[in-house]
Amino acid sequence: MTLTARPSAPPRTARRQNCFDALRLAAAGCVLVQHASTHLGAGFLWYRHGGALWFFDGVVAFFILSGGMVYASAERCRREGRPAREYLRNRFLRIVPALYLYFAVMSAALVALGIVSLGALRGTPFLAWAASNLALVPVYHPALFHGFGVGVVNGSLWTIPVEVSFYLLLPLLVWLAHRAGFRAMVAVAFTAGLTGTVLHAALGGPTTEVLGGKLLGVTFWPWLAFFVIGIAIGRAWPRLPQHGALAAGAALLYAAGTALRLRADADWSVVAAVATALPLAYLLFWVGHHGPAVLRRSTERLGDLSFGVYIWHMPVINVLLWSGLAGRLRDTVLVTVVIVVTGLLAYASWHLVEKPALRLKRYTSRPGALAG
Template sequence: MLNSQEAVLLPDSPRLTTNNFDLLRLLFAGTVCLVHAYQLSEYQPLAWIDSVLSTRVAVEAFFVVSGFLIFMSYERSSSNTTYASKRIRRIYPAYFVAVMLCAVGLLGVSSNSVTDYFTVSWVGYVVANLSFLNFFQHTLPGVFETNPVNTVNGALWTLKIEVMFYLSVPLFVMLFRRFGTLAVLAIAYVGSISYVVLFAWLAEKTGDSVYLRLGRQLPGQLSFFCAGAFFYYQLKFFERWAGYFLAGAILVLIFDSYWLFPLFEPFALATVVIFFALFFYLGNFGKYGDFSYGIYILHFPVLQVFVHYGWLADDPWLYLAAGALTTLVMAVAMWHLVEKRFLLRSSHYVSASRSPVEKGGDPK
């Protein structure tokens, strides 16, 4: 995709092949699962989870990792077609299965009859969700009506943003070549922050929380993606000054508890995430596969089913353990039966499964 003169400018480091990205994604997905276990059940013994862990931070960290790895994947692709193929193979097969498992499998949970279940509303759910437009239809007929939350799979809202990020990468790289990487990333970053601040102001001004929800959509999350991209393209500089970057980021995040630093918070979070991804290697967590995606797209309906039937409601801790374990088992099955079968041979996970240290495979 690049000529030889441009390719020389791309970062090259052993940390691009020996890192903790797989572990971090697993931790982020697990965080979202644990927090949702409380939020969906409202079992008070689990309330501490919601005060200690944050789905918002976990999702933002996911976007940081995507910014780093997706730009690297694009730069290593031989063409736009190859890049698109890798992205579709990685994200859509499992996504399709997750949507259809809910659409068909949750008939048994619905309070409606078969004829009242497979209606226009059901078709609307399938079409909206398979096209990543989850906000158009997030419920199924008669499903989870008595649950505190009746959304079938509330975790899927981030996937449309992820897909938009994928689509934006070729445009970003084209602009990088024309105007410079730092200039383009800075403009996109500040524009994203400005969008978030504007909608936060509108929410406060009007008292309408819909503006806060809109602020979480694109381009509100773009700052995290751009911050991740910055650390990929400026990897050598970051490696040289990593300690200073980390110290500054920690200060920003600490003082953010007292003063709002919207301009610096995404970059500070990205600094911490990328630092722990690249330094202090903890082992090949991709050796047996990437279960983080399966955990993320499956945990919500799994937990909803537990809540619907009241399984282990008298023992919230056992409910938490059983829900998490069920999700993990399903994620492992999703990996081996669906996800792995669509990957190219150049995939990181194909090579990682053969060796403790991945050697040259595509990062995502």
């Protein structure tokens, strides 16, 4: 077996030669606007809460892109003969520093704003919330925070245990692809994922009050089909036809499917989303590889702010609600404030914590089509 020589450290100046950072930032921005409109009762440009003319699949887009990118990283780790712990180290460096920074800042802010007393820091509710954040399962929302904004510090972070559990599954998928073949792995994983999606829907879907459904919803299983679609498209991309006309067709097919999906029962909305994920995945990868250079240059200058935007937008919304500032502004102006403040926090997170942490990686897929 021939092993690729390992560099002592990944190049620190490597840059993506694609638009995937910009795509993830756009997806995070769509989630931000959707949540701001919902919780602040504010419209943004043409969009109003409950309206149809918006991209509602920001999280699905994250899962699809994550499938392609992180699988490429795990596969490279195996191909180069590296231990699985180096792949897991890369995943740790990508998400944990930003999440721990968020936890530290929010803990201090909750005390400074008077929402949590110093005495409450020793209480079971706060300690349980702290433990859930530090364990990367930030889905515990104690009554301690019910007076803060929407009553939940950051409900958007339900995706973190989904992503983490997928990261832990990936070495098994890479092993299965090596043993049984890539197509067999995709078939098995997609079937298993679709089964999880249907089971989650049967238990009440994303809005379920059934404990089993809630616990299932914060694991990879109901969302695995989206990750697998990203894995399949990402791996097959060099061999797929890549034309602007096909991308336009995929966009139309996705839009038509989404219009029909919005009429489906809410419990089964994620199952319906699987049907539109394939054209969405083609569109995402086409823009990622063939999008205008301005998209790539914008994130080269700003940095990869997508994770920070996703982490910080709900705390910003909560502070605006709690302080009463949300009542003094309206619609696009109010949502723009959320965008600007969240963007500044994301910029600080990237340049102070996330980017320095990524320099500690022992291998990287940058630069290239997909990065780990």
